[in-house]
Amino acid sequence: MRFPRKIASVFAAGLLASLTLTACSSGETEDGQSLTIWHYETDTSAMGQAWARAVEIFKEKHPDVTVTVENQTFEQIQKNAKIVLTGDEVPDVMEFNKGNATAGQLASQGLLSPLTTAAETYGWDEKLSSSLQATARYTEAGLMGDGEWYGVPNYGEYVTVYYNKDMFAEAGVEVPTTLAEFETVLDTFVDKGITPLAEAGSEYPLGQLWYQLALSKADRDFVNQYQLFTSPVDWNGPELTYATDTLAQWVNKGYIAEDAAGLTAEDMGTGWISGKYPIMVSGSWWFGRLVTEADFDWGQFLFPGNTLNTGSSGNLWVVPENAKNKTLAEEFIDITLSEEVQNVFGEAGGLPVAADASSITDERTREFTELFNTINENDGLAFYPDWPVAGFYDQLVSSLQSVVNQTKSTQEVLDSLKAPYEEGRADLLEE
Template structure:
């Protein structure tokens, strides 16, 4: 997916118009706001420590390119990058933030288990003063801004102050094998009804409809969420995940569980689905298992490399997704103005071009670069349409700190036929209600 790109100096020149610089952020868990500074050069010689999880191919190339461009634009700033895998970052970040010498900028995962807890502990700066200087709320759709927002004291996610800004987008959709569809006499799906008809037709003609691996439980939550978006709609799903109202036992959410159970009963999944690793799913799909596969854009590059033009991507008008881990400013940073300038720089319009150049999916439409190849074009087009229509719903594991297990486990049992849709949703509601009581 990577393309030839300009030098760091060239990229810096493109980003210059979007990056200057702003200050800090209110109650015991919200550091006191101060006016935003806008002159990085006046900060003197600064070492800015940044912790990120951009360790995979295109992500690593992207952040390295942007860091080099930022340092070229501001020669008085040295970026000290500390890269960790997603899992390692989650394990070590809380301890780092609570210390006396935390990083200046970190990627803090959205949801109650991470960002909300950091806000509750007063470990992150609200970005309101900086937003006045850099205009993130003018550039990003509200649905994306909500994902990186937390209310006072970390009590609720999905509203309140903005605590981070993301560079890349994420969207969950349906991959399909074009050759298999052609042999079955089917066209690529354009609507949810097309997908359901395609699943039934594939099964009726002896093909495995869906490649699916659910050993880690989270894949079932994503598949359920995709179905839930169609039965409940975006507003109901957002309200539920963000704790604004509703219950997991409400009829539309139970109906989604019934559909998931029905798909399993009809044999749409491979029989060993609960024993297959998530990361093995695209490998199996590329080898010929399944006509369709549910998954995120993070698998697009690998599938394109394996299947070439034989693979396509479809996303319904409302679907699960969001943004990559946002970049946040730590409350104890000694250089918050420089940190804000850094975040503005790596989320600028030119940075969106850099995202495309390195094979990623930018959160906002890039001003000049376009994706390479049919599959990446499919993914980018789906993301653009969803963003414009405000059609992205949050990942369900944001709902509570333990939801990945509390709901993922019952869904695993549901797929195996060992529980009912109603019981699975009662288990989800039990964990959810207990969390909200706290």
């Protein structure tokens, strides 16, 4: 359930012309050796900084190859990839979103080049954890998690617990290591008249908290059932029943504000930044903003007691089937996974998948990366609760709002989620 990007709208026809022109301007050398890269990250972002260094390294190794980097928008590539990639003038490597409806769809349509051999040759299959590899591999039908490699991630994202150290100290509580201890901390704040959890029910955050609670009772088999359709999900099983029951109890206990059902993610974030709430359970994408805007001492910890955590790889590098220089593209991808480039990611506040966290000089940024490394070492990324089927995000938001508003029972909530999930699963599996 990734946070929404702020992206500009464009007209498809004009966009296609624009992309075709940029691809044609890649400036091939006389012997045809060139590398054209498309991505949608800003120059100042961690990704932009890391990939700029990767380009420098590539040029040092291949001084006779002309390298052209084209910055597109997320929406440009997302909406028009199928049209552009059916042509002859395509990039050699580009950033693209992971998942069944994105990279999986292009792979099933034969528009992406398989990277399995390259993954084995360069050792990506050993460098990346199984849960990271899941976002890179797709079946012939385009389902994530198995089959050929069609993309390669080199950064990640995860849901964490941000906490106000000043408020913790004033309340006399310490960082909890178990869910029971976490609830004791929450009780302490409630007793002091403080709502402990910043939350938002009209967008993604509440669903991520619900999923974290489910994961506290889950194992990898459950994640594979829910996300990868390895077998049917038991919607009345201990994982989802516990999550829904507990969320309702947390509302009744005052851990979550009564008006949270109508709050947005921005409301949640600004409320926490203002010092109103001591705790915010949300994604790594908040980290950079908190560094800039939170004027109190704060830290983070993983959801207490969980081995599995909401999160995934970042977006993927993919190589179009019609790319002219696939070998060079694969070499560039490997450079982005090198220790040097991965360390640039980490130092810039990104989440590298193969970096030495000890090399990061900023203490808070180092902790940020170390927590992600802990999840990876446990193969603990469990993806996002709305990922399995199209349209599930809206149903999840609506159903969990009814938990906060106390208008539906646990069984009614689970039934309202099961129906669209099962329908979408059947469509994808063509059952």
